[in-house]
Amino acid sequence: MTSIDVQNLTKEYGTRRAVDHLTFRVPSGRVTGFLGPNGAGKSTTMRLVLGLDRPTSGSATIGGQDYATLREPLRRVGALLDAQAAHDSRTGRDHLRVLAASNRIPDRRVDEVLVETGLESAATRRVRTYSLGMRQRLGIAAALLGDPEVVMLDEPSNGLDPEGIVWVRQLLRRLADEGRTVLVSSHLMNETASFADHLVVLGRGRLLADTPMRAFIESRVRPAVRIRTSDPVALKSALAPHGHEAVEQQEGHWTVQHARVDDIGLLVSAAGVPILELAADEGTLEQAYLDLTAAETEFTASPQEA
Numbered sequence: 001m002t003s004i005d006v007q008n009l010t011k012e013y014g015t016r017r018a019v020d021h022l023t024f025r026v027p028s029g030r031v032t033g034f035l036g037p038n039g040a041g042k043s044t045t046m047r048l049v050l051g052l053d054r055p056t057s058g059s060a061t062i063g064g065q066d067y068a069t070l071r072e073p074l075r076r077v078g079a080l081l082d083a084q085a086a087h088d089s090r091t092g093r094d095h096l097r098v099l100a101a102s103n104r105i106p107d108r109r110v111d112e113v114l115v116e117t118g119l120e121s122a123a124t125r126r127v128r129t130y131s132l133g134m135r136q137r138l139g140i141a142a143a144l145l146g147d148p149e150v151v152m153l154d155e156p157s158n159g160l161d162p163e164g165i166v167w168v169r170q171l172l173r174r175l176a177d178e179g180r181t182v183l184v185s186s187h188l189m190n191e192t193a194s195f196a197d198h199l200v201v202l203g204r205g206r207l208l209a210d211t212p213m214r215a216f217i218e219s220r221v222r223p224a225v226r227i228r229t230s231d232p233v234a235l236k237s238a239l240a241p242h243g244h245e246a247v248e249q250q251e252g253h254w255t256v257q258h259a260r261v262d263d264i265g266l267l268v269s270a271a272g273v274p275i276l277e278l279a280a281d282e283g284t285l286e287q288a289y290l291d292l293t294a295a296e297t298e299f300t301a302s303p304q305e306a
């Protein structure tokens with residue numbers, strides 16, 4: 001299946017290095033979340049993959065080929081980079097028809113993607129009358145038009161209502177389950193956690209992580225256990241001999257850091273502590289991401305910048 005391959009990719013704009021010797025591969029059959037702070041180089045990398053910019057050195061290929069050499073590229077790669085890209089004076093349907101015609105995509109696909117993206121009833125309206133979320137849906141419709149093996153979306157949930165956000169999540173899952181290659185950038189960590197199987201994280205144009213999402217969280221956020229009890233004294237004395245400390249969060253609620261719910265559950269039940277609630281606090285993608293980017297800032301900031 002078709003992968004995206006970024007090899008030792010560097011892009012400089014004048015003296016600014018937007019992408020710095022970047023190497024990673026996005027394989028098919030999973031959703032890869034593309035993360036990094038503002039200015040980290042995500043959009044530049046996507047533009048380089050799409051041949052919209054030329055690398056200073058290195059390469060970015062799709063199935064081993066430069067985008068520029070693909071015949072009828074929309075049938076191979078669907079991308080959403082800028083939802084404002086559609087002509088304001090065209091209708092949504094005409095915008096898609098023009099794209100379809102230029103790539104020998106049958107007209108029926110236009111209607112199919114209009115239905116899929118929930119734009120049927122707005123299809124004959126001019127794009128200038130579209131809301132931000134509708135433009136976003138139109139951009140996604142354009143990306144799906146050629147039934148491509150590779151889908152690259154920059155901030156697809158931008159401007160979407162809650163129903164739209166759930167729809168995007170399900171769409172990404174389905175595209176990956178169909179064996180396509182899916183790369184999605186986002187600043188929304190809860191959102192990314194809900195759809196990504198794998199993460200590629202950039203910082204200052206460099207690769208900071210290329211790892212399965214679960215492993216990324218587990219390696220950076222120590223698990224904790226949340227407990228609610230009617231007898232805090234018994235709780236503390238059950239845990240202390242085993243080196244665990246229960247810290248009170250609010251009336252009746254306690255947290256035990258660096259602990260697993262199974263271990264704590266066994267200890268408190270053996271000691272007969274009355275437990276009203278016991279839950280694993282496994283850490284979030286946001287915590288793990290902030291931990292990584294904070295460490296990176298500390299590592300790279302020179303004393304003058306600090």
Ligand SMILES: Nc1ncnc2c1ncn2[C@@H]1O[C@H](COP(=O)(O)OP(=O)(O)OP(=O)(O)O)[C@@H](O)[C@H]1O
Pocket residue numbers: 013016017018036037038039040041042043044045
């Ligand atoms: N056409 C350009 N000319 C000059 N500098 C550019 C150009 N495009 C991007 N840059 C610079 O390259 C760096 C990377 O930008 P890029 O837009 O790729 O980051 P990003 O990770 O997509 O950020 P964001 O999350 O804010 O979208 C930034 O410092 C940006 O100012």
